[in-house]
Amino acid sequence: MNIGIPKERRAFEYRVGLFPAGVKMLTQLGHTCYVEHDAGLGAGFSDQEYIQSGAKIAYTPHEVFGRADLLLKVARPTMEELEWLQPESALAGLLHLGSARQDKIEKLIEKEITAISYELITLPDGTVPIRKPLSQIGGILAAQIGAMLLQNNEGGKGILIGGMPGVPPAEVVIIGAGIAGTCAARAFVGMGAHVTVLDTNINALEVIHDAMPCVVTMVSNQVNLERACAYADIVVGAILVHGEHPPIVVTRDMVRAMKPRSVVMDISIDEGGCVETSRPMTNEKPTFIEEGVIHYCVPNMPSVVARTSTYAFLNAALPFIMELVTKGVDQAIAENTSIESGVSTYQGRVRHLSSLSPLAQAE
Structure with missing residues (x-):
């Protein structure tokens, strides 16, 4: 599978969608990780660290978005980023679609994007690990x-x-x-x-x-x-x-x-x-x-301590990312109820209405 890790474009978002150790775990399994140039800089991760972990550095966002079967982000995509997403691809991040503008949700549906919101992933005991x-x-x-x-x-x-x-x-x-x-x-x-x-x-x-x-x-x-x-x-x-x-x-x-x-x-x-x-x-x-x-x-309050919060939320998210990549997105969603609980849109359809409130914020 091709995994994309773009540089965050939302203002003052310093975190990154996957740290170098996670990239190494995926590349050792035979998957390809495309990391945008300087994507990890705000969290203290250099391009060289990603290269040493087996990543390929991409120098344009279009390359990262264009190659990715699964895009690993932090913040909800901007409208420009939604345009870059490949149709029928998958996206995972702290999407907070409950406070998204309706046109962003409509774009996810139009492009048949499988959108997985980390913050909604729930374990059988009711805890929200990420x-x-x-x-x-x-x-x-x-x-x-x-x-x-x-x-x-x-x-x-x-x-x-x-x-x-x-x-x-x-x-x-x-x-x-x-x-x-x-x-x-x-x-x-x-x-x-x-x-x-x-x-x-x-x-x-x-x-x-x-x-x-x-x-x-x-x-x-x-x-x-x-x-x-x-x-x-x-x-x-x-x-x-x-x-x-x-x-x-x-x-x-x-x-x-x-x-x-x-x-x-x-x-x-x-x-x-x-x-x-x-x-x-x-x-x-x-x-x-x-x-x-x-x-x-x-x-995005935790972004001001980007290194700590990147490690903290990805330590919790990594087992789910590994399952999405090793099994494939569709199979992982079908077999793991915790992952399924985080699915906001799936192949052009709304999956969890509770995460898609019409109450919108500025972005």
Whole structure:
């Protein structure tokens, strides 16, 4: 099989669709990997490393897209990239088609592309193995970036997140006690913040309470959300509804009631966001001010730690990639229910409607 690994063209996407060790595993099995020139540079992988792993370097994107039976990407393709895709080929990546423009979905159907969304792949026990490490990274980054956004030079309130003797720490409110929310709570606690976590799932709150007794846990409802947002220095929206647009739980009125120069971080923005005032931004301009509150809403948040996140999500994705390549895409989908669960379009037909919400974002 011919596998294509293109350079990512989405703004400030530094990750790459396969690392050199993965290329070596595939080429040793007799498959051919075409890696676009400098595709791995943002994640710290040189062309020479790919060549030593058995890859062929392509100097134009047209060659990579034109030769690939299976294209391994990170971000959802741009419209230009969709035009380059060969009809009836396969595409795998963090596609997030639930927040894609409808014309992109129509182009996948028109060209009979088999589109496999890593973030939708689900194991029989209900876990999402590829989404998990990215959620973990997003949660940890929320603490790193949130602490910085409270600084005066970033327009923040001038608060040291962990406080000082005689000076209280920052108040952090996290909405969602899933993987991202739990990792965010752990990171914020480690920095000395006072943390409150809200969720509708009592069992999830119990896990956090047992693991981090210093964290305040609350049932998520309108009254508690209004109360928590009003005193928060940082609000982190970390709600994920698997394959669907998350509900809006933080309203404009709640944001308006927050203290000036507080921070809202909507880390579920890659699926549409859970804060009414959110809108997708980029790593070039990651923040905006709405209702006097700083908003951070970057869909490809883990890209700023490209090497770590490339290794993390591909370590989880590689077994599925190997199966797609060794068995062939059609057979792998037919035999592996986990891979099938990630199929958004298949040979010109929609496979999983839950991943294809009509709610669209800018890209």
